Amino acid sequence: MTLYYSLVFLLLVSEMALFMLLIVPLPFTIRRKMFTFISESPLVAKLQYGMKITFIFILILFIDSVNRVYRVQLELAESNKQQSAAVLGHERMEVQARKFYSQRNMYLCGFTLFLSLILNRTYTMILDVLRLEEKVKAYEGDPKTGGKQSEKLANAGNAGEIGKLKKQLAEKDRDLETLKKQSEGLSREYNNLGDKFTASDATPKKDR
Template sequence: MTLYYSLVFVLLIAESIAFLFLILPFPYSWRRTMLRWISQSQLAAQSQYVLKFAFIFVFILFLDATNRTYNVQSEAKDDHIIDARSEATIHAKKFYNQRNMYLTGFTLFLSLILNRTYVLIVDLLKSEDQLEAVKKQAENQAKEYTRIIDSEKALEKKVETLTNELNEEKKKSRDFDNLKKQASQQNDEYVRLSDSYNDLLKKQENREEDKKND
């Protein structure tokens, strides 16, 4: 196996390990922390550009291996010389080219699956974070609503208390007005009686003076 196909094989092993890491039932907190670190890491973002060029190179190797496989099959059909050595050589070339084609093809296919799985998991984590944020917001709104309800009840009680106090003050004011009216009536009656008493005194004095004159 040549060097670049060895590198492709190493890349396939790395993809398989990464895919196992994504699908194995690790604790949720571990996986969430690791994926969040990968999604926010600058090193991971820079490595994605390197992997894109690597997969382009793998795709070129896949096209080359496919072309070589097709050419070997065409040579096998066109070769009319029956020779065991040449037949073995053709089969060996066909085997190596098919191996390289399958190796690069599985590497590309697994890269697509791995990328899609990673994107789905990251989207799921973001959705869960948004759901937690919405839950916290709902809890805060529920607490705020409860606080508003309690404040409204307290204000209603205060209004009721002030209303009762106002009614009592009105009642006291009415009682005071009644007392004031009664006092005014009594004062008028006292003045009337005083005037009557003074008139009687004057009449009595006049009678006594008349008797003295007689």
């Protein structure tokens, strides 16, 4: 196995270990601290950026390995059409060996890319579950919830969402104040009209 495929294998093993760490049932406090650290650490952010570039190279290796498997299949089909049995046996062993290595590299790169997608999706789902647990505990009145750490976890992956909600809430408050002022103005106008109508209705009775 060449050096870069050995590195891909080490990355695959690391992804498997990380996936096991994500699905291990941990206490809520420890899990919250761990995901808060992952979401806010600048070192982890740089590592994620480097991993994205690495996965691009792995994708290129995967495409190359698929191409090699296809070419080996064509060579194997051509070797089966040859007449000489001696040449057929010798070349067939060589082609079968290259087919095995090409398929191994294809599966290695493919599973590494596939597991990276699973890890990304699993991390997002666990983060959503933690935010929902925070909300449930807050509704139930758990004193352990709240604080800066809870707010940071709730904001992880939702940049600008709270700001939009606050802006909408402020607009609703302004609309409510406007409606209150309009209601007060209409009430005053109604009272004034009522007083004028009462005064005009009482004047003819006095003249009589």
